[in-house]
Amino acid sequence: MDLLVGQLFTGLSTGSILLLAALGLSLTYGQMGVINMAHGEFIMAGCYTAYVTQQVVGDAGVSLLIALPTGFLVGGAMGLILETLLIRHLYHRPLDTLLVTFGVGLVLQQVARDVFGAPAVNVTVPQFLRGGVDLLGTAVPKTRLFILALAIAAVAAVTLVLRFTPAGRRIRAVVGNRDLAETAGISSRAVDAGTFFIGSGLAGVAGVALTLIGATSPTTGQSYLVDAFLVVVAGGMGRIKGAVVAAIALGTFQAVFETYSTASLAKVGVFVVIVVFLQLRPQGLFTLRTRSLA
Amino acid sequence: MPQRFKFRARDVARTFTASAAVTALALTAACGSRAGEETAAAESCVDTSGDTVKVGALNSLSGTMSISETTVRDAIYLAVEEINAAGGVQGKQIEIVAEDGASEPTVFAEKAEKLIREDCVAAVFGGWTSASRKAMLPVFEDNDSLLYYPVQYEGLEASENIFYTGATTNQQIIPALDYLAETGVKSLYLVGSDYVFPRTANAIINAYAADKGIEIVGEDYAQLGSVEFSTIVNQVNASGADAVFNTLNGDSNVAFFREYANVGLTAEEMPVMSVSIAEEEVGGIGVENIEGQLAAWNYYQTVESPENTTFVEAFKAEYGAERVTSDPMEAAYNSVYLWAATVEKAESFAVEDLQAAADGVSFASPEGTVVIDGDNHHVTKTARIGQISADGLLYTVWESEGPIEPDPFLEGYDWAADLKVTE
Numbered sequence: 001m002d003l004l005v006g007q008l009f010t011g012l013s014t015g016s017i018l019l020l021a022a023l024g025l026s027l028t029y030g031q032m033g034v035i036n037m038a039h040g041e042f043i044m045a046g047c048y049t050a051y052v053t054q055q056v057v058g059d060a061g062v063s064l065l066i067a068l069p070t071g072f073l074v075g076g077a078m079g080l081i082l083e084t085l086l087i088r089h090l091y092h093r094p095l096d097t098l099l100v101t102f103g104v105g106l107v108l109q110q111v112a113r114d115v116f117g118a119p120a121v122n123v124t125v126p127q128f129l130r131g132g133v134d135l136l137g138t139a140v141p142k143t144r145l146f147i148l149a150l151a152i153a154a155v156a157a158v159t160l161v162l163r164f165t166p167a168g169r170r171i172r173a174v175v176g177n178r179d180l181a182e183t184a185g186i187s188s189r190a191v192d193a194g195t196f197f198i199g200s201g202l203a204g205v206a207g208v209a210l211t212l213i214g215a216t217s218p219t220t221g222q223s224y225l226v227d228a229f230l231v232v233v234a235g236g237m238g239r240i241k242g243a244v245v246a247a248i249a250l251g252t253f254q255a256v257f258e259t260y261s262t263a264s265l266a267k268v269g270v271f272v273v274i275v276v277f278l279q280l281r282p283q284g285l286f287t288l289r290t291r292s293l294a
Numbered sequence: 295m296p297q298r299f300k301f302r303a304r305d306v307a308r309t310f311t312a313s314a315a316v317t318a319l320a321l322t323a324a325c326g327s328r329a330g331e332e333t334a335a336a337e338s339c340v341d342t343s344g345d346t347v348k349v350g351a352l353n354s355l356s357g358t359m360s361i362s363e364t365t366v367r368d369a370i371y372l373a374v375e376e377i378n379a380a381g382g383v384q385g386k387q388i389e390i391v392a393e394d395g396a397s398e399p400t401v402f403a404e405k406a407e408k409l410i411r412e413d414c415v416a417a418v419f420g421g422w423t424s425a426s427r428k429a430m431l432p433v434f435e436d437n438d439s440l441l442y443y444p445v446q447y448e449g450l451e452a453s454e455n456i457f458y459t460g461a462t463t464n465q466q467i468i469p470a471l472d473y474l475a476e477t478g479v480k481s482l483y484l485v486g487s488d489y490v491f492p493r494t495a496n497a498i499i500n501a502y503a504a505d506k507g508i509e510i511v512g513e514d515y516a517q518l519g520s521v522e523f524s525t526i527v528n529q530v531n532a533s534g535a536d537a538v539f540n541t542l543n544g545d546s547n548v549a550f551f552r553e554y555a556n557v558g559l560t561a562e563e564m565p566v567m568s569v570s571i572a573e574e575e576v577g578g579i580g581v582e583n584i585e586g587q588l589a590a591w592n593y594y595q596t597v598e599s600p601e602n603t604t605f606v607e608a609f610k611a612e613y614g615a616e617r618v619t620s621d622p623m624e625a626a627y628n629s630v631y632l633w634a635a636t637v638e639k640a641e642s643f644a645v646e647d648l649q650a651a652a653d654g655v656s657f658a659s660p661e662g663t664v665v666i667d668g669d670n671h672h673v674t675k676t677a678r679i680g681q682i683s684a685d686g687l688l689y690t691v692w693e694s695e696g697p698i699e700p701d702p703f704l705e706g707y708d709w710a711a712d713l714k715v716t717e
Contacts, residue, residue, distance in 0.1 A: 120578025215549060223521045
């Protein structure tokens with residue numbers, strides 16, 4: 001029974017990792033409707049940002065704190081370049097966007113391979129995050145607590161920005177009804193670029209954090225991409241709240257199911273549940289009511 | 295009974311590589327030969343009348359496997375250079391025709407066909423994944439040519455047209471189990487990636503454990519590339535097993551060992567025996583997360599022998615002091631020397647002459663003397679258990695008493711009689 005209690009925390013932790021990987025996507029895909037297959041590579045860029053920062057700074061703890069904002073800027077900058085050069089010209093052509101960003105993802109993977117080499121590199125975990133804390137009889141790794149806290153902070157930040165800043169209001173206005181927003185004097189082009197910057201930046205932050213628990217290699221991003229899309233789709237397009245609930249639900253389900261079967265079977269189980277769920281509720285957990293005609 | 299094995303191996307391979315076989319047949323037909331018959335093998339076009347002889351090097355130079363396979367290519371080139379410097383084979387200089395398998399089994403099959411038919415190479419060295427080997431197998435059998443395959447694998451195969459210079463299961467997994475049993479391990483937890491090698495390995499481990507009274511307290515598979523190991527590590531932790539047998543592959547190892555270290559599990563209380571972690575992987579995992587854990591191979595850079603000192607020095611001189619040598623590289627290096635020695639013994643480059651002469655051909659290799667078994671085309675190998683040390687290298691803590699005879703179908707083990715992992 002101890003194991004099951006431990007698994008509930010594991011579910012929460014797995015959910016927070018999913019959420020961190022999916023949060024940026026819930027902006028770019030959920031809010032803007034851009035299927036960005038290179039999102040995983042932005043996460044990977046965050047991982048390598050953490051690696052490079054650590055090589056330069058040396059101290060693992062200090063470099064982690066520097067890498068988090070740097071990762072945001074690196075991911076965001078890459079997203080901005082991608083949006084300006086390619087995606088902007090492909091709005092309303094989702095299939096083309098999908099193919100183009102998939103290609104960009106492959107290019108970025110190869111660039112990483114050429115620059116850093118194909119084997120995984122090691123990002124050292126800071127001393128204060130090593131080991132675990134005892135929680136109801138199970139050892140909970142500190143790195144996972146850190147990621148949980150970071151995910152909560154990221155969600156809070158995104159919510160605050162969307163709700164209380166002028167830029168956030170503009171984003172919501174464009175998502176709600178692009179034409180009407182433009183009529184009101186909002187430059188939807190600038191808003192798109194801004195949204196994409198934030199969404200991609202969050203992928204970078206996720207990448208920095210994920211170096212604590214996973215590998216940093218050119219294909220790292222691929223491990224998170226599909227799960228991130230699942231979270232956004234199951235949660236409902238355009239709703240941060242949906243992504244939060246879906247991530248935690250999927251994480252918990254995976255963790256509990258895995259206790260009674262194997263990891264790969266649990267993965268299958270998650271997919272089955274999502275397929276059934278989307279049959280019953282195609283719009284996802286939460287829906288965004290818009291007056292948009294498109 | 296090699297003939298029966300050949301048939302079984304082909305059967306399995308066919309199902310996996312229908313497309314490759316179709317391609318091969320189509321090409322055979324296009325060349326005007328009698329397609330669809332077992333005797334359809336074209337006359338070998340290998341030309342040995344000049345003062346050079348061509349061989350193929352078929353490794354993934356692009357794609358996900360390139361990280362591993364380029365190191366194997368480097369080892370093949372090193373061996374060829376050394377042999378050429380020493381006067382070549384049968385007085386002929388070896389010329390390498392290199393091809394890129396691109397981490398795709400179908401590409402491996404195509405390129406193998408090209409090397410055999412267009413470049414007319416006397417033998418091909420390379421391949422890494424079992425999928426690539428299974429894809430190439432019908433090509434080499436239909437064209438009656440030779441492949442030297444240098445990587446440890448799941449066994450249960452013996453083709454007349456392939457020489458296997460890496461370990462089969464009784465030279466890697468079984469010695470690893472013997473070592474664990476010797477050190478008093480009474481219960482094991484099995485963790486692996488979900489594909490053919492770990493599944494086969496764990497079937498063997500289960501049979502072994504049932505016979506030796508070792509309890510298997512858990513068996514878990516994660517998808518290839520999975521990075522979520524929280525649950526598995528929690529279960530391993532709660533199981534109280536004496537040791538963990540790890541057949542994970544790739545990036546999953548990084549996530550697994552980080553989680554393992556973070557929940558406070560150590561090599562002292564619950565050692566992990568891994569079969570796919572070599573010098574190269576340790577760096578990515580971070581030595582602080584894996585120090586003291588065990589690995590099972592036949593060769594480490596740190597093996598102490600005059601042959602290995604020479605090999606490591608030659609390799610570093612050629613490719614740089616920061617490079618490390620690993621088990622598959624050493625097996626690839628050996629494979630070129632074994633081919634050359636077989637040619638010298640047969641005094642011929644013809645495939646049937648090499649097959650006839652192969653039995654007993656030996657080479658004083660970095661891991662110790664290896665000898666070809668003429669029946670199953672594998673080689674004798676010394677099993678070694680290595681421990682990962684703080685400098686990122688592996689040091690031998692146990693080795694088998696001399697080289698172990700290859701037994702790809704585990705016929706010498708009574709407990710393995712009921713294993714039906716091929717079907």
